[in-house]
Amino acid sequence: MQAIVLHGKNDLRFDPEYPTPTPKAGEVLLRLTYSSICQTDIEMWQHGMFGDRGARVLGHEAAGVVEELGEGVNVPGIEVGTRVAVENVRTCGQCFFCRKGTSQLCENGRNFGFSDDGGLAEYGVWPAELVIPLPDNMPNEEAPLAEPTSVAVHAVENANVTVGETAAVVGCGVVGLCTLQVLKAAGLKVVAIDPREQSLKIAHELGADAVLNPTTEDIASLLPQIADAIRNGRDLSPFLREGAGGRVDGSSEPSHSMTSATNEIAAGPKSSDDARAKTDFDNYIGPDVVIETAGAPSTGVDAANWVRRGGRAVIVGFSHQSQDDINFGRLHQGEKTILASSATSTGGYQKAVNLIASGAVNVKPLISALVPLDKGIEDGFERMLRPEKDVYRILVGNG
Numbered sequence: 043m044q045a046i047v048l049h050g051k052n053d054l055r056f057d058p059e060y061p062t063p064t065p066k067a068g069e070v071l072l073r074l075t076y077s078s079i080c081q082t083d084i085e086m087w088q089h090g091m092f093g094d095r096g097a098r099v100l101g102h103e104a105a106g107v108v109e110e111l112g113e114g115v116n117v118p119g120i121e122v123g124t125r126v127a128v129e130n131v132r133t134c135g136q137c138f139f140c141r142k143g144t145s146q147l148c149e150n151g152r153n154f155g156f157s158d159d160g161g162l163a164e165y166g167v168w169p170a171e172l173v174i175p176l177p178d179n180m181p182n183e184e185a186p187l188a189e190p191t192s193v194a195v196h197a198v199e200n201a202n203v204t205v206g207e208t209a210a211v212v213g214c215g216v217v218g219l220c221t222l223q224v225l226k227a228a229g230l231k232v233v234a235i236d237p238r239e240q241s242l243k244i245a246h247e248l249g250a251d252a253v254l255n256p257t258t259e260d261i262a263s264l265l266p267q268i269a270d271a272i273r274n275g276r277d278l279s280p281f282l283r284e285g286a287g288g289r290v291d292g293s294s295e296p297s298h299s300m301t302s303a304t305n306e307i308a309a310g311p312k313s314s315d316d317a318r319a320k321t322d323f324d325n326y327i328g329p330d331v332v333i334e335t336a337g338a339p340s341t342g343v344d345a346a347n348w349v350r351r352g353g354r355a356v357i358v359g360f361s362h363q364s365q366d367d368i369n370f371g372r373l374h375q376g377e378k379t380i381l382a383s384s385a386t387s388t389g390g391y392q393k394a395v396n397l398i399a400s401g402a403v404n405v406k407p408l409i410s411a412l413v414p415l416d417k418g419i420e421d422g423f424e425r426m427l428r429p430e431k432d433v434y435r436i437l438v439g440n441g
């Protein structure tokens with residue numbers, strides 16, 4: 043069968059004769075329809091696979107049609123011909139973390155497209171209980187987007203949000219734009235932050251209550267004012283640009299970037315006396331929740347800076363670099379919570395499929411191109427590397 047196989051760092055190959063798998067007991071054979079390429083796939087291609095693993099078919103955001111049932115498969119709703127999304131995490135059910143109901147932390151987890159062959163192929167095998175039937179109104183090309191949506195669901199659940207809160211999403215790539223919509227579905231007001239105007243335009247269309255661009259706007263000053271205004275029902279227009287164009291007042295002077303914002307926690311007060319000093323930030327009450335999905339080295343600290351005192355900053359983006367200049371005095375004074383959210387948890391995938399099918403999460407604007415398998419490397423992976431950053435998800439497959 044055709045497959046896109048990662049052999050090691052910088053060694054990604056299209057293989058027209060990769061062995062077609064056969065389902066073991068409890069598994070189904072899937073004829074794969076589409077898989078999306080995400081930044082993690084690019085990371086593995088450019089920097090090598092996580093852990094020491096042999097050649098693998100990539101593609102952890104995948105969908106297919108059940109082609110054959112392995113021995114003993116008896117899962118309601120799963121039969122030959124069922125269209126499905128692939129829930130990519132296969133947990134052991136036996137380790138400390140699984141027994142505690144936190145299977146996302148499983149020590150023995152396996153993943154479709156990481157430890158095991160994934161979706162960038164004509165066929166794949168996976169346990170029958172980990173494929174999720176697609177509602178009739180959900181086309182095959184939307185199903186791989188259940189993966190980033192499930193990441194957003196997990197992040198929003200980890201953030202412990204309450205109806206009526208105000209959130210900011212830092213980074214409006216695919217996960218950020220899904221997170222924005224899950225937050226809206228959960229009843230929050232949302233401010234979207236991204237340096238790309240195109241992303242801010244989509245964020246606005248997908249329901250963001252306000253959008254901010256860190257290359258032209260001072261987030262550290264504006265965000266708490268906007269959160270305060272939202273909370274108090276005030277008119278947002280004094281703070282906002284018309285659509286995603288220039289500012290209402292016409293100024294376009296770059297002030298603070300996402301990486302050089304007023305970093306009270308990063309570069310802030312050095313002594314505990316200083317930590318008690320009032321700052322601009324204290325004049326307004328910032329967002330209750332800030333969810334960071336950009337994965338840049340500085341954006342985690344930005345999230346911690348920008349969340350209100352007593353609020354929660356959630357780190358979703360993945361960065362190899364650590365940020366060690368966090369000011370714990372400032373965190374302490376503000377009783378801020380910083381928490382991390384990785385991948386998804388049990389049930390996250392099913393919720394994601396339902397959110398997409400119900401229309402609460404619209405993934406259509408996130409699909410940038412459909413590319414056949416044999417063109418997946420040049421028109422998919424290589425396009426993702428271009429500096430324009432104008433693609434969201436490229437779907438690879440034969441439909």
Ligand SMILES: [Zn+2]
Pocket residue numbers: 080081082083102103189
């Ligand atoms: Zn991914």
Ligand SMILES: [Zn+2]
Pocket residue numbers: 133134135136137138139140141145147148149150151
């Ligand atoms: Zn486990």
